[in-house]
Amino acid sequence: MSGEVSSTRTQLQYGPVGTSSTSAPFTSRQLTRLDEALTLSSRETGLVFAVYVGELKEPARAHAEALFERLTDDAVLIAVSPGQRVLHIVTGPESSKRLPNRACALAALSLRASFSNGDLVGGLVAGLRMLADSAGRV
Amino acid sequence: MSPLSVALVYAGIPLLIILVLFLGVYGRSLTRQNARYRPGRPWNHAPVWYVPHPEALPNPAPARAQIEGATSTTTATGGASGEW
8 A cells, every 4th residue: 555655656667667577676565664764854854865776887986976967956866786786875066065975975884784684675764864864954 | 984084184184284374374475576685696677766755855846857857957976885
């Protein structure tokens, strides 16, 4: 029920869908958690948090920054490529004032810790909470 | 007792109980495919974006439209990276 809401409202399929496996990477319960974390941290901070899970073409950092350029100045992108085992946090002109690189590095460390245990959604939820805490309230 | 009813009582009933217990323990995971990520395994899913609900945003920027239409609206200025 709530999973359906989050999948129709927040799951944006991008790119060639169906070339590999079309099965959703997360269960509906995981999607609900992710949805809640995204919405809460965005509401608290006034920044737009976005998460991208998928392949990043080499060089991965450049691809993550290209993805970020579709968002807004006050956006924060967490780009995760589980296959390549890389993650990138990207901030823009407005969001970097609230989130210095040091805060992003700390969140990246926490993401890495969860991801290396295989817990993608848990890591994302914890990372979003950390980023929201560092950015502070509006 | 006929041999058939002996077989039903001594083999049928235990098998039935075993089946019920097996379904109780493993039933849900048999029907639901587990997409748990394990480090080092390939990731065979299409790329996916997750963005907050528009109602949650103070200035409801059309994040969805921006993601779907590939136009540059900002530049990256900072962030962090990591590998695991």
